[in-house]
Each structure stands twice: as structure tokens, then as C-alpha cells.
Amino acid sequence: MSAQPQPAERAVEPDPNSPASLHARLEQVWRNGPGLWGWLTSVNHKSIALRSIITAFTFFGIAGIEAALMRVQLARPENSFIGPDLYNQLFTTHGSAMMFLFAVPMVQSVALYFVPIMIGTRNVAFPRLNAFGYWTYLIGGVLLFSGLFTNTGPDQGWFSYVPLAGPGFSPGKRVDIWAQMITFTEIAAIVAAIEVIVTVFKQRAPGMSLNRVPPFVWAMVVMSFMVLVAMPYVATASAMLAMDRLIATQFFNYTEGGDALLWQHLFWFFGHPEVYIIFIPGLGMVSAIVATFSRRPVFGYTAVVLSLVAIGFLSFGLWVHHMFATPLPQTGESFFTAASAMIAIPTGVTIFCWIATIWSGRPRFDTPMLYVIGFIALFTIGGLSGLLLASVPVDLQITDTDFLPGHIHYVLLGGMVFPLFGALHYWFPKVTGRMMSERLGKVSFWLLFVGVNVTFFPQLLLGIAGMPRRVYTYLADTGWGGLNLTSSIGAGLIALGILLLVVNIARSLAAGPAAGADPWGGETLEWAISSPAPDYNFAYIPIVHGRSALWADTGDLDAVAGLREDRREVLQTTMLDAVPDSRHEHPDPTIVPLLTALAVGVGLIWGIFDPIGFDVGAVLMFIALAAWGWPQKTKPNSHEIVEVPNDRRR
Amino acid sequence: MTWAGSIFDTAGTPAARIARLAWFLIIVSGVTYLLVLVATGIAMRRARARRTQGELADTRPETANRLTRNVAIATIATTLILLGYVTATALTGKAIAWPLNAQRPLTIEVTGHQWWWQFRYRDSVPSNWLTTSNELHIPVGRPVRVILLSNDVIHSFWIPELHGKQDLIPGHRNTTWIQADRPGVWKAHCAEFCGHQHAKMLFDVVAESPAKFDQWYIRQLASALPPTDSATKRGHDVFVQRTCIMCHSINGTEAGSNVGPELTHIASRPSIAAGSLPNTRVNLARWILNPQLIKPGVRMPPNALSPADMNALLDYLETLK
Secondary structure, rough: OOOOOOOHHHHHHOOOOOOOHHHHHHHHHHHHOHHHHHHOOOOOOHHHHHHHHHHHHHHHHHHHHHHHHHHHHHHHOOOOOOOOHHHHHHHHHHHHHHHHHHHHHHHHHHHHHHHHHOOOOOOOOOHHHHHHHHHHHHHHHHHHHHHOOOOOOOOOOOOOOOOOOOOOOOOHHHHHHHHHHHHHHHHHHHHHHHHHHHHHHOOOOOOHHHHHHOHHHHHHHHHHHHHHHHHHHHHHHHHHHHHHOOOOOOOOOOHHHOOOOHHHHHHHHHHOOOHHHHHHHHHHOOOOOOHHHHHOOOOHHHHHHHHHHHHHHHHHOHHHHHOOOOOOOOOHHHHHHHOOOHHHHHHHHHHHHHHHHHHOOHHHHHHHHHHHHHHHHHHHHHHHHHHHHHOOOHHHHHOEEEEHHHHHHHHHHOOOHHHHHHHHHHHHHHOOOOOOHHHHHHHHHHHHHHHHHHHHHOOOOEEEEEOOOOOOOOHHHHOOOOHHHHHHHHHHHHHHHHHHHHHHHHHHHOOOOOOOOOOOOOOOOOHHHHOOOOOOOOOOOEEOOOOOOOOOOOOOOOOEEEEOOOOOOOEEOOOOOOOOOEEEEEEOOOOOHHHHHHHHHHHHHHHOOOOOOHHHHHHHHHHHHHHOOOOOOOOOOOOOOOEHHHHHOO | OOOOOOOOOOOOOHHHHHHHHHHHHHHHHHHHHHHHHHHHHHHHHHHHHHOOOOOOOOOHHHHHHHHHHHHHHHHHHHHHHHHHHHHHHHHHHHHHHOOOOOOOEEEEEEEEOOOOOEEOOOOOOOOHOOEEHHHEEEEEEOOEEEEEEEEOOEEEEOOOOOOOOOOOEOOOOOEEOOOOOOEEEEEEEOOOOOOOOOOHEEEEEEEEEEHHHHHHHHHOOOOOOOOOOOOHHHHHHHHHHOOOOHHOOOOOOOOOOOOOOOOOOHHEEEEEOOOEEOOHHHHHHHHHHHHHHHHHOOOOOOOOOOHHHHHHHHHHHHHHO
């Protein structure tokens, strides 16, 4: 089905009009520069997304090791493996890293890698901004773990409730590091959200009207809009916290007219949608995998897409169910219980639609599909246990107990990590050109599936048994030892599963069988190009005739001609119908995004120690942004506007 | 299931009503979960059969119509279940509210400190106000209005056997209520992360007959008796001349600081270190010598007392019944 031959032919072909020569010229224009400098200056969406995925996976590993250490400490009562000071740093950085440094950057990176390919374009909308986003994210992550490894890790909990996180009860720099890490990662998250939205709305292949956009891409668009609405709240809140701590503002100090609850409202107005920001992309990955492996498009496309949008909206009406014990008037609480119940409806619809897809499909149960089944089995437990938490009276009993970590891990592991690992096995061939081992994949799937249940089901029970969360130890006569030990053993199984997954990745990278362009017989455009994807993605911008771009007809894809090959050019199309609109020149590789990120880094990190740092950072930022906006010489425009065979579009 | 200390081991009306709702939700969730698994299982089996027969994906319109109908039925069923869920939640919420016709309610002010609890029993006669630490006695059958205060960080008051949690938030004055329907002795944990020793911020709850409660109350109101023999006299002197007096109070002596828990009747309490250590002579000695070994980060400093001073101090504290 692929429209173009393999690039290997390019060297021997002198004819300037041949496909191979076209590939060579595009490669020349779109590739990264050589060596370390080329690495630092890259503005290619796949290079940046891939390093972001690897970075996020590394943080996942470190935060996972923290979790394992905590499980060792909790394996028996009054254990002395880890004291409270280290334990509190571990659980705070575990939660913060998993939420801010793994989950959100990871789903956004997957989006930034695959969305442009799936919609048939050559790069994201703002390539330099994209690079800038990655560098700020990296600085934020390194900042948090530098703090932890120098015994300055935040220890106030990932939710940073004031006054505990305020200047009075958390002296030192620990909380400041947390607050600035938030600022870095939120800048990066907002940048990535803008990239996804603009790329999808303006750069879709001709013919891919909004009602033909793959559900995966829809999920990423919904997630990005949610990021745009939610992240400014936490960025504002963390800035207010940092100011309370560094320059003696009193936003959260009740003795000076501030309010401790203000923080909780700001934080959870972000924090609740955050969970949905993390698993809506998971739902998108599930949609992609279910369709491919059931050999049919997702059942109920409209229902699934509208459900994703509805989940996105409703998730902003639930934040108070984190605060039922603070307390609220009963009428207000009932509203938030009802809103929480309402979100179960669209979530249910998506799951029913996937079951219907499998029901009427011809599914193959390869590893990616196993992860989808695992997702249904685990995520449903997460959702149903969430209903207990959203019911005010029951919540008053089980909130802030071990029930909550049990619930949230079912939601996040089931709703995000399982789809992500499914997506890893699914798209690994596209990224690397090699297949992963099915046998190792299945073994690690079963280890993870059993491990997650053995680890987190006992935590649900421990919450019901009355064990509070965020405790570094518990007394022997509580009777919680057995379930805690079980949970710790489960954590060992998870660790083993992850280890096997890493082994599988390493082995497949070195010696996996070659994948070819389309090993699974996929539905969407990424399977039309060679594996690994070339730097320019598409030599010919494809024309899309239906929802299933590659299943619509059996011949080669129609393609658009007219984009220039001597500079980085992308095709812009109209927002609703994806009619070709204009051509847009993209920037060449540049060091400026990195310099700008470093300027932000100097300002925010130096600012922790001395307010003068903000000023220095601002001046550096100004210089970097001046360089960013410096007028570039453009190559003269010699081509006519694009022509698309209109009669071919349905 | 009446697991000791669990939310189903109830001893009061609110907790019992919540436990009923929780059971209802667990059963409904369990059934829903099984239905989802069964549907997934059937879908997989059907699909496997089709695969072995080499059929194509089933995209016939009649199948699509049937699936649409089934998805719609499942969605409507979900909606109905959720309506029942919201209704049950609202009804239970009403049932656990403070009873407006409460007879002779007792009022207790709870103040959370890093990392211990202070209880102040209110009375119409000011001289009958009683302050205790880390030990809460309540009479069976009498509603107790609980006022929740904090001067440092956010804590949460939670006796699983009696009622759900309510937060103690500095600058806010929250209330909740409890009522024990049977006697019992329970441990209660702080339920909001409050820093270093959140894990060891507990208190003992004793629900007892009104007669026993009154006895306890009167005994607690009494000041400490002056030391009688030379050992306890020396212990008293150690207490008021060394660092103890900087933070602790003992009614009837010159020790009157309220930075740490008051100790007027320390010997009558079942535990020390905010409910986390049984109150024995050995534990008390270990605690006084170096509390940082037992509860790292606690506000109390180590006290390098000579063995003779320590023994005298322990003798004296043991008289504070």
C-alpha cells in the first residue's frame, strides 16, 4: 500500500524526476545536522518526541524504583528500612515525577511523534517551540531529581497542601524545588498542547475533514485542550506558593487574610482533570490498537469521539470530590457526586464500543491487543472504585486511606500504562524498523497484569481496613501486615515485568526481525511510510478519501504535488474540511530553543535562591527571544500554489 | 465482614449507615464489573471462532444495528444504575447529618498539633472544662458535637468505627459529630498528611457507660497530688527544673506550658507518643531519653538524665494517675 519505494535506491538514480531522487533531496533538506551539534539543534518532531519518550521512560524507572523502596519499607509493620524523612521525600517525588515528569510528557510525546504522521504532514506546526518545550521539561525533571539525590527532595506530598508546604512548616529549599519543577513542566505541557492543536487543525492531509480524523488523534486534541485549560491553574498556584515562600506574599496565610483552602481549589481544579489528561490519550491508543487488531474500524466512531469530548468537559466539574472532608454544604456535595456519576456514562460508552468492535471484528490477540484486554479489566476496577470515592458519605470513610492509592493506580496503570505498553509493542516497528519479541512481550504482559492486581487490590482492602495513606510505617497490632506484604510481593512482580520489557526492547533493537512498512496491516497513515519513518515523513502528501485512510481502497494512495523540495515546506489545509490552503516554510535546525530554555532555567532555578535570579533570567530570555525572532533569509518562492485533483475528493 | 478497625466494624449510627451504602456500592460495582468481563469474554470467543473459520470482520448492517442497540441498552442501564447511586448517596448523606433533636449533646473541641491531639471538653460551668491529650473518652448513647481546630497544618479527625473524616484546617472552624452505640476501645489515626510524623499521630478512643464516663471525667478534673516520698519529690524537681517544664503542663504544679501534651494524668493513659507506644515504665524511659529514636522528627528533644534522675522522674510520673 505504500506510495513510495524504499529510500535505499536513492544513491544510484540520477534522474531528477524519479522518486528516489526526490527522497534524496527531501532527506537532504529535512535531516538533522551531524553530531552533537545536530542533536542539540534538531527541530524534527520525531527526534524530539523520541528523546522525550526516552526521558519520560527514564523518570518512570526512577520513580518506579522509589515505589519499590517504599513497598520494601511497608512490607512489615514498624520496619526500619527507611525513616520518615526519606520516605516522605520518596512518596512526594514518586507522585510528582509520575504525574508531571512521566505521564503527561509521555502521552504528549507519543502525540507529537504520531499525530503528524497520522494526519499526513511533515512536521509539527511550530518546530522550534516544540524543541524549547522538550528542553524546559528536561531541566525541570533534572531539577527535581537533583534535589532528591542531594537530600533536598520535596517532602510535602505531590499535592503540596498549605500550610504544610508554606514557609512556616517547610523551611529550606525542598518545596521551592517542587514548585519550580511544576513551572518548568507546565510550560512544556502547554507548549506541547499548542503544537498538537495547531498541527491537527491546520496541517491535516487534504481530504481528512474533521469527521475523518482517527480517534487516536481526536483523543490527543481533547487532551491538549484540557491541558490548555487546566495547567495554567497549577502553574499559577505553584507560582503563588513560590512567592509566599520566597518574597513573603500571603496568598495562603490565614492570619494575613489568605486561605489554606484556596490552594486546594486551585490545585484540584487542575488535579482532577490531570487524571483525565493522562488517560484520555490512553483511550486514543486503545482505539488505534483495537481497530487494527480487530480488522475493522472502531465501532461507533461518532459516539467514541463525542464521548472523548464529553469526558474532557465533564472532568472539570469534579474537582471538589477531592475535598469532601474539608467540608462543604450537603447540596454542594451532591452536585459533585452527580457530576462524578455523569462522567461514568461517556466512559462506559467508549468501553462498550470497543467491546462491540471486538465482537464484530476478526481480532488477533498479539501483545498490543492483550494490553487492551488488560486495560479493560484493570481500568474498569479503577472506574468502579472511583464511584465509591465520589459518593460523599463513603468518601468520608475511605478518602486519605490506602484505598486511594489502590484506586488511582488501577486508573493510571490500567488507563494509561497498559495502553502505553500496548502502543509500545504496536508502534515499536514504526519507530525502529524492527519487531519486538511476541513471546517476551506476552510473558511481561502477564507478569504486569498479575503484579498490578496483587499489588493494588490489597491496597483497596487496606483502605477499607482503615489504614491511612502516606504513612512510613504502621503499628504491629493493626493486623495490616499480611495485606501489605502481599502488596509488596506484587510490586516485585511488576518490577520483573518491566525488566523483561526493557530486555525485550534492547534485544529487539539489536536483533529484532525487520518490520517493513506495515507489519500489522494498519488502518491509519503512519503505516503508509517506511519503517523507521524518514525525516520528512511523506515524500508525497497523501490524499485521504475516508475514515480508514489505508483501508478505503486497495490501490496506491492519491498524493498532492507542488510542495518545494529545496526548503522545509509543509502544506496547510482548512480547519474543517482540510482543503489545501497554503504552503508554509518551516525553520531549519537552530540552537535558539535550547538557549531560550536555558535562560528560563537560569531564571527559575537561581530565583529559588535569590530573587535577583528572576531578573537575570528575564534579561537572558529577552536576548534569546530576540535571536529567536531575528528575521531569516527566506528562499525565493518559485512554485505555483498546490493543485489537488478535486474530483478525487469525496 | 467486621474486620477490627475497618469501616465495617461500626459502633455508631453514621458509620453504620455509611457501611450499608458502601456494601450496596461494592455489590453493584462487582456485578457491573462481572458483566463487563463476561461481555469482553464472549466478544473474544466469538471473534476467535470467526477467525478459525476464516471469516472477515462482521460489518453487515444488521450486525451494526444489533450492536448499536446493545451499546444503547448498556448505556441506559449504566445511567439508571448511576441514578440509583446518586439517590442512595443523597439519602445516606441526609441520614448522617447532625440530628437536630439531639438530647444533651456533649461538645468537644479538638485541636490538631504536629503530631499529637488535644481535646477540650466544654461545659456550662467554666471550671468544669477539661483538657486532655491523645485520649478521647465518650459516653455511650450520647451525641457528641466535635469542633475541629488547628494552629499549625491541616490534620484530619477520623474514628472509622463512628464516622467518616473531617479536616482540621487552620483558619477554619469545622464541625462533625459522633455517637457510640456500644462500648469499645479503638485507635484513631490522623488522616491528612501533616508532615514528618503523620504516621505516628494517633489517639486512643474509649467509649464507656455514662456512669464510668462521669467517674473518669471527675478524676481527670482533679489536679495532681503533691509528691509524698523523697523519690517522687526528686522526680517532681527534675520535671520542673529541667527542660520538661518548657513544654508540658501538670495541673497543681508550676508546670503550665501548653506546647506539648499536658501530663496531669499521664499514668492513667494507655499509651504515650500520641497513641503510638504502650505506656510502660520502660517505654516511658526510652521515650524521655531519646524520643528521636522512636519517632524521628518529633518536636521533643533528647534528655540526657542520670539514671537516678530518670528513675525518680519515672516514679513521679507514675503517681500521676
